[in-house]
């Protein structure tokens with residue numbers, strides 16, 4: 696384990712970890728404003744206990760009812776202080792786990808609902824994470840997601856995603872704008888997957904091609 700590894704084995708990127716916590720703390724409201732209609736749809740009527748992978752600084756706490764419990768799988772320690780403060784502000788019980796989404800440590804078939812936003816772009820292997828989500832969901836449970844994905848090949852957006860891949864990944868701690876997450880979700884063995892692709896209109900062009908949906912275990 697290096698000095699920058701947490702107990703989960705996740706590598707914390709020193710100053711970039713702090714930068715990302717501050718970035719999502721500051722830009723959170725702007726990102727939220729852009730994706731709010733999609734989140735309202737897929738995160739509607741969440742059960743009283745929800746598991747979230749990659750909770751960051753708590754962008755999705757607003758979709759849980761006050762008094763609910765969020766089991767937050769978030770290995771990036773620089774995010775934790777803001778996440779705790781936001782949970783308190785929203786009246787949500789926070790069960791914060793310094794673990795990676797690939798190995799949540801949760802019992803199989805024990806979870807009603809898993810949520811994520813803008814996380815499958817960053818994990819080392821999204822197929823592994825989807826397998827773990829399927830493992831922990833009970834039959835009929837749901838994985839609800841809002842994620843950014845690769846643009847259609849041959850488009851200017853896709854070319855920009857390719858051109859910026861290195862500085863983007865460096866700045867945003869491994870984030871890739873080139874993942875076919877819809878394909879991975881459909882191949883992950885869920886009983887049913889409903890996916891809506893859409894496009895944002897923001898200056899952050901590589902991030903504008905997105906999907907939102909629900910996968911049913």
Ligand SMILES: C[S@@+](CC[C@H](N)C(=O)[O-])C[C@H]1O[C@@H](n2cnc3c(N)ncnc32)[C@H](O)[C@@H]1O
Pocket residue numbers: 719748749750751752753754755768769770771774794795796797811812813814817818819
């Ligand atoms: C782009 S941020 C999104 C945060 C939040 N979900 C949001 O929508 O604002 C990606 C988050 O995924 C977390 N993350 C990265 N790799 C992870 C992993 N293997 N397991 C769980 N979380 C991870 C990061 O620490 C970060 O909080």
